Amino acid sequence: MRGLGVRLVCVTIIVLAFMLVRAYTRPGRPLHGSVFRPWIMALVGWGTLLWLYVLVAWPARSGPPWFQYLVVVPGTLLGLTVTVLGVLGGLWYFGHRLVPAVRMGAVDPGRRKFLRWAGIAVPAGVFTGAVTTIVIALNRVVVRRVEVPAPAPELRGTKILQLTDLHVGAFLQPEHVRELAPTMQALEPDVLVLTGDLVDIDAGLLGPTLAALEAVRPRHGTFACLGNHERYADEGRCIAAYRESAATLLVDQARVLELENGARIALAGVAFPRRHDDAGTRVATALRGLAADIPKLLLAHHPHDFDAAREQGVFLTLSGHTHGGQLSLGRIGGRVLSVASLMFKYVYGLYVRSVAASGVPAHLYVSGGLGHWLPTRFGIAPEITLVTLV
Numbered sequence: 456m457r458g459l460g461v462r463l464v465c466v467t468i469i470v471l472a473f474m475l476v477r478a479y480t481r482p483g484r485p486l487h488g489s490v491f492r493p494w495i496m497a498l499v500g501w502g503t504l505l506w507l508y509v510l511v512a513w514p515a516r517s518g519p520p521w522f523q524y525l526v527v528v529p530g531t532l533l534g535l536t537v538t539v540l541g542v543l544g545g546l547w548y549f550g551h552r553l554v555p556a557v558r559m560g561a562v563d564p565g566r567r568k569f570l571r572w573a574g575i576a577v578p579a580g581v582f583t584g585a586v587t588t589i590v591i592a593l594n595r596v597v598v599r600r601v602e603v604p605a606p607a608p609e610l611r612g613t614k615i616l617q618l619t620d621l622h623v624g625a626f627l628q629p630e631h632v633r634e635l636a637p638t639m640q641a642l643e644p645d646v647l648v649l650t651g652d653l654v655d656i657d658a659g660l661l662g663p664t665l666a667a668l669e670a671v672r673p674r675h676g677t678f679a680c681l682g683n684h685e686r687y688a689d690e691g692r693c694i695a696a697y698r699e700s701a702a703t704l705l706v707d708q709a710r711v712l713e714l715e716n717g718a719r720i721a722l723a724g725v726a727f728p729r730r731h732d733d734a735g736t737r738v739a740t741a742l743r744g745l746a747a748d749i750p751k752l753l754l755a756h757h758p759h760d761f762d763a764a765r766e767q768g769v770f771l772t773l774s775g776h777t778h779g780g781q782l783s784l785g786r787i788g789g790r791v792l793s794v795a796s797l798m799f800k801y802v803y804g805l806y807v808r809s810v811a812a813s814g815v816p817a818h819l820y821v822s823g824g825l826g827h828w829l830p831t832r833f834g835i836a837p838e839i840t841l842v843t844l845v
Contacts, residue, residue: 596635596825597836598642601805603818605844606750606770609718615752616644616673617840619775620824621664622684624655627826629663635839636670642841645714647673649702650775650822651682651727651756658692661685665700675712677702680724682756682776705754707740721745723769724754734763742767758801758821765810765817772819773842779803779823783834793835803835 605611616639621627639647647668654660668677679702685693697704705724713719723741728734738760742751751769755761758774765772779802780793791802806819820842823835 619650622826633667649679658688661696680754779835
Protein backbone atom coordinates (compact mmCIF):
# COMPACT_ATOMS: atom_id res chain seq x y z
CA MET A 456 0.00 0.00 0.00
CA ARG A 457 2.87 2.38 0.80
CA GLY A 458 4.35 1.91 -2.69
CA LEU A 459 0.94 2.49 -4.29
CA GLY A 460 0.50 5.70 -2.31
CA VAL A 461 3.92 6.98 -3.42
CA ARG A 462 3.06 6.25 -7.05
CA LEU A 463 -0.27 8.04 -6.81
CA VAL A 464 1.37 11.10 -5.26
CA CYS A 465 4.07 11.12 -7.96
CA VAL A 466 1.55 10.84 -10.79
CA THR A 467 -0.59 13.61 -9.30
CA ILE A 468 2.38 15.96 -8.90
CA ILE A 469 3.60 15.28 -12.44
CA VAL A 470 0.19 15.80 -14.05
CA LEU A 471 -0.35 19.07 -12.21
CA ALA A 472 3.17 20.28 -13.07
CA PHE A 473 2.63 19.67 -16.78
CA MET A 474 -0.79 21.34 -16.60
CA LEU A 475 0.82 24.47 -15.19
CA VAL A 476 3.63 24.51 -17.75
CA ARG A 477 1.17 23.96 -20.61
CA ALA A 478 -1.06 26.72 -19.30
CA TYR A 479 1.71 29.28 -19.36
CA THR A 480 3.48 28.24 -22.56
CA ARG A 481 0.57 27.85 -24.99
CA PRO A 482 -0.29 30.65 -27.46
CA GLY A 483 -1.45 33.82 -25.79
CA ARG A 484 0.18 32.95 -22.45
CA PRO A 485 3.15 34.74 -20.78
CA LEU A 486 5.86 32.22 -21.67
CA HIS A 487 4.72 31.36 -25.20
CA GLY A 488 7.56 32.04 -27.59
CA SER A 489 9.91 32.83 -24.71
CA VAL A 490 13.54 31.74 -24.93
CA PHE A 491 12.99 30.08 -21.54
CA ARG A 492 10.18 27.83 -22.75
CA PRO A 493 12.32 24.86 -23.96
CA TRP A 494 14.47 25.05 -20.86
CA ILE A 495 11.47 24.98 -18.56
CA MET A 496 9.98 22.05 -20.46
CA ALA A 497 13.32 20.21 -20.28
CA LEU A 498 13.57 20.93 -16.54
CA VAL A 499 10.11 19.58 -15.83
CA GLY A 500 10.66 16.57 -18.09
CA TRP A 501 14.00 15.66 -16.50
CA GLY A 502 12.69 16.25 -13.00
CA THR A 503 9.66 14.12 -13.74
CA LEU A 504 11.70 11.15 -14.94
CA LEU A 505 14.11 11.30 -12.00
CA TRP A 506 11.30 11.92 -9.52
CA LEU A 507 9.63 8.72 -10.64
CA TYR A 508 12.90 6.79 -10.74
CA VAL A 509 14.18 7.90 -7.34
CA LEU A 510 10.97 7.68 -5.34
CA VAL A 511 9.26 4.74 -7.01
CA ALA A 512 12.33 2.61 -7.75
CA TRP A 513 13.40 2.49 -4.10
CA PRO A 514 16.48 0.23 -4.66
CA ALA A 515 18.14 3.13 -6.51
CA ARG A 516 18.83 4.61 -3.09
CA SER A 517 21.53 2.02 -2.39
CA GLY A 518 23.51 2.29 -5.60
CA PRO A 519 27.20 3.25 -5.85
CA PRO A 520 28.20 6.76 -4.71
CA TRP A 521 28.82 8.07 -8.25
CA PHE A 522 25.30 6.98 -9.22
CA GLN A 523 23.81 8.69 -6.19
CA TYR A 524 25.47 12.02 -6.94
CA LEU A 525 24.71 11.96 -10.67
CA VAL A 526 21.16 10.64 -10.47
CA VAL A 527 19.65 10.72 -6.98
CA VAL A 528 20.84 14.19 -5.95
CA PRO A 529 19.70 15.85 -9.21
CA GLY A 530 16.51 13.82 -8.99
CA THR A 531 15.81 15.15 -5.50
CA LEU A 532 16.60 18.70 -6.55
CA LEU A 533 14.48 18.62 -9.68
CA GLY A 534 11.81 16.58 -7.95
CA LEU A 535 11.33 19.36 -5.41
CA THR A 536 10.99 21.83 -8.26
CA VAL A 537 8.39 19.65 -9.98
CA THR A 538 6.56 19.29 -6.65
CA VAL A 539 6.19 23.04 -6.27
CA LEU A 540 5.15 23.36 -9.91
CA GLY A 541 2.61 20.63 -9.26
CA VAL A 542 1.13 22.48 -6.29
CA LEU A 543 0.96 25.70 -8.31
CA GLY A 544 -0.62 23.72 -11.13
CA GLY A 545 -3.30 22.49 -8.79
CA LEU A 546 -4.04 26.01 -7.62
CA TRP A 547 -4.17 27.21 -11.22
CA TYR A 548 -6.56 24.42 -12.20
CA PHE A 549 -8.81 25.12 -9.23
CA GLY A 550 -8.89 28.85 -9.91
CA HIS A 551 -9.34 28.73 -13.68
CA ARG A 552 -11.34 25.55 -14.26
CA LEU A 553 -13.28 24.61 -11.18
CA VAL A 554 -14.20 28.17 -10.23
CA PRO A 555 -14.99 29.96 -13.52
CA ALA A 556 -16.39 32.94 -11.64
CA VAL A 557 -12.92 34.09 -10.61
CA ARG A 558 -11.72 34.47 -14.20
CA MET A 559 -10.60 37.93 -15.04
CA GLY A 560 -10.88 39.89 -18.25
CA ALA A 561 -8.02 40.81 -20.53
CA VAL A 562 -4.67 40.88 -18.80
CA ASP A 563 -2.99 44.27 -18.86
CA PRO A 564 0.66 44.43 -20.07
CA GLY A 565 2.04 45.03 -16.59
CA ARG A 566 0.26 42.00 -15.16
CA ARG A 567 1.34 39.88 -18.13
CA LYS A 568 4.96 40.91 -17.59
CA PHE A 569 4.69 40.09 -13.89
CA LEU A 570 3.28 36.63 -14.63
CA ARG A 571 5.98 36.00 -17.22
CA TRP A 572 8.78 36.68 -14.78
CA ALA A 573 6.98 34.95 -11.90
CA GLY A 574 6.73 31.83 -14.05
CA ILE A 575 10.51 31.90 -14.36
CA ALA A 576 11.40 33.09 -10.86
CA VAL A 577 9.34 30.58 -8.87
CA PRO A 578 10.95 27.39 -10.23
CA ALA A 579 14.35 29.08 -10.23
CA GLY A 580 13.89 30.01 -6.58
CA VAL A 581 12.79 26.51 -5.65
CA PHE A 582 15.74 25.09 -7.59
CA THR A 583 18.15 27.33 -5.67
CA GLY A 584 16.53 26.46 -2.36
CA ALA A 585 16.78 22.77 -3.14
CA VAL A 586 20.51 23.18 -3.86
CA THR A 587 20.91 24.85 -0.45
CA THR A 588 19.12 22.05 1.42
CA ILE A 589 21.24 19.43 -0.34
CA VAL A 590 24.48 21.21 0.54
CA ILE A 591 23.40 21.41 4.20
CA ALA A 592 22.41 17.74 4.26
CA LEU A 593 25.64 16.45 2.72
CA ASN A 594 28.21 18.68 4.38
CA ARG A 595 27.15 20.13 7.72
CA VAL A 596 27.34 17.88 10.78
CA VAL A 597 26.91 19.42 14.23
CA VAL A 598 27.57 18.14 17.75
CA ARG A 599 24.36 18.69 19.68
CA ARG A 600 24.98 18.98 23.44
CA VAL A 601 22.08 18.10 25.73
CA GLU A 602 21.97 18.23 29.52
CA VAL A 603 19.62 16.03 31.53
CA PRO A 604 19.29 15.97 35.36
CA ALA A 605 21.06 12.95 36.83
CA PRO A 606 18.73 10.61 38.73
CA ALA A 607 21.46 10.11 41.35
CA PRO A 608 24.34 12.39 42.46
CA GLU A 609 26.97 9.77 41.65
CA LEU A 610 25.87 9.75 37.99
CA ARG A 611 26.60 13.44 37.45
CA GLY A 612 29.08 14.04 34.68
CA THR A 613 28.25 10.79 32.86
CA LYS A 614 28.44 11.38 29.09
CA ILE A 615 26.33 9.39 26.65
CA LEU A 616 27.07 9.77 22.95
CA GLN A 617 24.08 9.05 20.71
CA LEU A 618 24.30 8.21 17.03
CA THR A 619 21.17 7.42 15.08
CA ASP A 620 19.61 7.25 11.62
CA LEU A 621 22.81 7.11 9.62
CA HIS A 622 21.04 5.38 6.72
CA VAL A 623 24.37 4.22 5.36
CA GLY A 624 24.01 3.35 1.69
CA ALA A 625 22.81 6.18 -0.48
CA PHE A 626 24.44 9.35 0.77
CA LEU A 627 26.58 8.19 3.67
CA GLN A 628 29.23 5.50 3.38
CA PRO A 629 31.15 3.61 6.12
CA GLU A 630 34.17 5.71 5.13
CA HIS A 631 32.28 8.86 6.11
CA VAL A 632 31.50 7.33 9.50
CA ARG A 633 35.18 6.52 9.95
CA GLU A 634 36.07 10.14 9.20
CA LEU A 635 33.71 11.29 11.97
CA ALA A 636 35.15 8.87 14.54
CA PRO A 637 37.91 11.24 15.79
CA THR A 638 35.30 13.93 16.44
CA MET A 639 33.25 11.46 18.47
CA GLN A 640 36.27 10.13 20.36
CA ALA A 641 37.32 13.68 21.29
CA LEU A 642 34.04 14.03 23.21
CA GLU A 643 35.32 11.31 25.62
CA PRO A 644 32.00 9.48 26.02
CA ASP A 645 31.34 7.03 28.81
CA VAL A 646 28.88 5.14 26.62
CA LEU A 647 28.12 5.14 22.90
CA VAL A 648 24.51 4.31 22.01
CA LEU A 649 23.19 3.54 18.53
CA THR A 650 19.44 4.00 18.30
CA GLY A 651 18.62 2.35 14.99
CA ASP A 652 18.57 2.80 11.22
CA LEU A 653 22.33 2.59 10.87
CA VAL A 654 21.82 1.25 7.34
CA ASP A 655 19.20 2.19 4.78
CA ILE A 656 18.26 -0.96 2.84
CA ASP A 657 21.53 -2.88 2.46
CA ALA A 658 22.24 -5.15 5.44
CA GLY A 659 25.69 -5.88 4.06
CA LEU A 660 26.81 -2.36 4.98
CA LEU A 661 26.11 -2.76 8.70
CA GLY A 662 29.27 -4.76 9.39
CA PRO A 663 31.62 -2.16 7.80
CA THR A 664 29.72 0.63 9.58
CA LEU A 665 30.11 -1.00 12.99
CA ALA A 666 33.78 -1.65 12.21
CA ALA A 667 34.22 2.06 11.43
CA LEU A 668 32.66 2.94 14.79
CA GLU A 669 35.17 0.78 16.66
CA ALA A 670 37.57 3.71 16.37
CA VAL A 671 35.32 5.34 19.01
CA ARG A 672 36.28 3.82 22.38
CA PRO A 673 33.74 4.73 25.08
CA ARG A 674 34.76 3.82 28.61
CA HIS A 675 31.88 1.43 29.19
CA GLY A 676 31.08 0.11 25.75
CA THR A 677 28.72 0.53 22.81
CA PHE A 678 25.05 -0.45 22.97
CA ALA A 679 22.37 -0.48 20.30
CA CYS A 680 18.73 -1.06 19.47
CA LEU A 681 17.15 -1.89 16.11
CA GLY A 682 15.26 0.51 13.87
CA ASN A 683 12.71 -0.08 11.14
CA HIS A 684 15.33 0.06 8.37
CA GLU A 685 17.25 -2.85 9.87
CA ARG A 686 14.01 -4.74 9.47
CA TYR A 687 13.59 -3.56 5.88
CA ALA A 688 17.20 -4.48 5.05
CA ASP A 689 17.12 -7.95 6.67
CA GLU A 690 16.72 -8.09 10.42
CA GLY A 691 18.39 -11.49 10.74
CA ARG A 692 21.51 -10.38 8.89
CA CYS A 693 21.66 -7.17 10.92
CA ILE A 694 21.44 -9.06 14.21
CA ALA A 695 24.23 -11.35 12.99
CA ALA A 696 26.39 -8.33 12.12
CA TYR A 697 25.93 -6.95 15.63
CA ARG A 698 26.92 -10.29 17.18
CA GLU A 699 30.17 -10.18 15.21
CA SER A 700 30.94 -6.63 16.32
CA ALA A 701 32.11 -4.99 19.55
CA ALA A 702 28.66 -3.43 20.09
CA THR A 703 26.02 -4.99 22.35
CA LEU A 704 22.59 -5.20 20.72
CA LEU A 705 19.66 -4.91 23.13
CA VAL A 706 16.44 -6.44 21.81
CA ASP A 707 13.85 -6.04 24.57
CA GLN A 708 16.54 -6.56 27.17
CA ALA A 709 18.87 -4.61 29.46
CA ARG A 710 22.43 -4.49 30.78
CA VAL A 711 23.59 -3.00 34.07
CA LEU A 712 26.73 -0.87 33.91
CA GLU A 713 28.95 -0.13 36.89
CA LEU A 714 30.93 3.08 36.54
CA GLU A 715 34.37 3.84 38.02
CA ASN A 716 32.88 5.47 41.14
CA GLY A 717 30.67 2.46 41.81
CA ALA A 718 27.51 4.06 40.44
CA ARG A 719 25.19 1.75 38.55
CA ILE A 720 22.88 2.46 35.62
CA ALA A 721 20.74 0.13 33.53
CA LEU A 722 20.73 0.47 29.74
CA ALA A 723 17.69 -1.13 28.10
CA GLY A 724 16.78 -1.41 24.43
CA VAL A 725 13.53 -2.23 22.67
CA ALA A 726 12.90 -3.51 19.17
CA PHE A 727 11.05 -1.35 16.67
CA PRO A 728 7.29 -1.81 17.20
CA ARG A 729 5.37 -4.21 15.00
CA ARG A 730 2.10 -2.77 16.33
CA HIS A 731 1.26 0.67 17.68
CA ASP A 732 -0.16 -0.69 20.94
CA ASP A 733 2.64 -2.98 22.13
CA ALA A 734 5.03 -0.40 23.62
CA GLY A 735 4.10 -1.23 27.21
CA THR A 736 4.78 -4.94 26.69
CA ARG A 737 8.11 -4.41 24.95
CA VAL A 738 9.35 -1.94 27.57
CA ALA A 739 8.23 -4.20 30.43
CA THR A 740 10.09 -7.13 28.85
CA ALA A 741 13.25 -5.04 28.48
CA LEU A 742 13.13 -3.90 32.13
CA ARG A 743 12.23 -7.30 33.59
CA GLY A 744 14.39 -8.30 36.53
CA LEU A 745 15.91 -4.86 37.16
CA ALA A 746 15.86 -3.54 40.72
CA ALA A 747 13.33 -0.79 41.28
CA ASP A 748 15.94 1.65 42.62
CA ILE A 749 18.44 1.40 39.74
CA PRO A 750 18.33 4.32 37.27
CA LYS A 751 17.05 3.16 33.88
CA LEU A 752 17.87 4.56 30.45
CA LEU A 753 16.01 3.28 27.38
CA LEU A 754 17.14 3.08 23.76
CA ALA A 755 14.05 3.14 21.53
CA HIS A 756 14.19 3.99 17.85
CA HIS A 757 10.56 5.17 17.78
CA PRO A 758 9.97 8.11 20.16
CA HIS A 759 6.38 7.08 20.83
CA ASP A 760 7.77 4.37 23.16
CA PHE A 761 8.57 7.20 25.58
CA ASP A 762 5.10 7.29 27.14
CA ALA A 763 5.27 3.62 28.11
CA ALA A 764 8.85 4.02 29.31
CA ARG A 765 8.20 6.96 31.64
CA GLU A 766 5.26 5.16 33.21
CA GLN A 767 7.60 2.28 34.03
CA GLY A 768 10.23 4.40 35.74
CA VAL A 769 12.66 5.17 32.90
CA PHE A 770 14.32 8.51 33.60
CA LEU A 771 15.69 9.04 30.06
CA THR A 772 14.68 7.71 26.65
CA LEU A 773 16.88 8.27 23.59
CA SER A 774 15.22 8.00 20.18
CA GLY A 775 15.50 8.94 16.52
CA HIS A 776 13.33 7.84 13.59
CA THR A 777 11.72 11.19 12.74
CA HIS A 778 14.85 13.00 11.45
CA GLY A 779 13.10 16.06 12.86
CA GLY A 780 11.26 16.10 9.54
CA GLN A 781 14.58 17.17 7.91
CA LEU A 782 12.92 20.49 6.95
CA SER A 783 11.89 22.82 9.76
CA LEU A 784 11.14 26.50 10.26
CA GLY A 785 11.94 26.37 13.97
CA ARG A 786 9.57 26.14 16.95
CA ILE A 787 6.53 27.95 18.22
CA GLY A 788 5.45 27.22 21.77
CA GLY A 789 7.53 24.06 21.87
CA ARG A 790 6.01 22.73 18.65
CA VAL A 791 8.39 21.94 15.80
CA LEU A 792 7.28 23.64 12.58
CA SER A 793 7.73 20.62 10.36
CA VAL A 794 5.55 18.28 8.37
CA ALA A 795 6.73 15.58 10.78
CA SER A 796 4.61 17.24 13.48
CA LEU A 797 1.55 15.96 11.64
CA MET A 798 2.78 12.37 11.99
CA PHE A 799 4.61 12.20 15.32
CA LYS A 800 3.79 13.27 18.86
CA TYR A 801 7.48 13.76 19.60
CA VAL A 802 9.42 15.14 16.65
CA TYR A 803 12.76 16.64 17.62
CA GLY A 804 14.72 17.80 20.63
CA LEU A 805 14.30 17.43 24.38
CA TYR A 806 10.93 16.68 25.95
CA VAL A 807 10.16 16.62 29.70
CA ARG A 808 7.08 14.91 31.08
CA SER A 809 5.98 14.01 34.59
CA VAL A 810 5.46 10.40 35.59
CA ALA A 811 1.82 10.07 36.60
CA ALA A 812 2.43 7.92 39.70
CA SER A 813 5.36 9.76 41.27
CA GLY A 814 5.48 13.18 39.62
CA VAL A 815 9.18 12.67 38.93
CA PRO A 816 10.11 14.18 35.55
CA ALA A 817 11.13 11.84 32.76
CA HIS A 818 13.11 13.01 29.73
CA LEU A 819 13.07 12.11 26.04
CA TYR A 820 15.59 13.26 23.47
CA VAL A 821 14.70 12.78 19.80
CA SER A 822 17.77 13.21 17.62
CA GLY A 823 17.56 14.70 14.13
CA GLY A 824 19.86 11.89 12.99
CA LEU A 825 23.05 11.87 10.98
CA GLY A 826 21.74 10.58 7.64
CA HIS A 827 18.68 11.19 5.53
CA TRP A 828 15.90 9.63 3.47
CA LEU A 829 16.69 12.06 0.64
CA PRO A 830 19.54 14.61 0.85
CA THR A 831 17.49 17.65 1.80
CA ARG A 832 17.74 19.41 5.16
CA PHE A 833 16.86 22.87 6.39
CA GLY A 834 16.63 23.89 10.05
CA ILE A 835 17.54 20.34 11.14
CA ALA A 836 21.25 19.74 10.62
CA PRO A 837 22.74 16.21 10.64
CA GLU A 838 23.86 15.63 14.20
CA ILE A 839 25.96 13.72 16.68
CA THR A 840 24.38 14.02 20.13
CA LEU A 841 26.24 14.25 23.44
CA VAL A 842 23.95 13.83 26.46
CA THR A 843 25.50 14.77 29.81
CA LEU A 844 23.89 13.94 33.14
CA VAL A 845 24.13 16.99 35.40
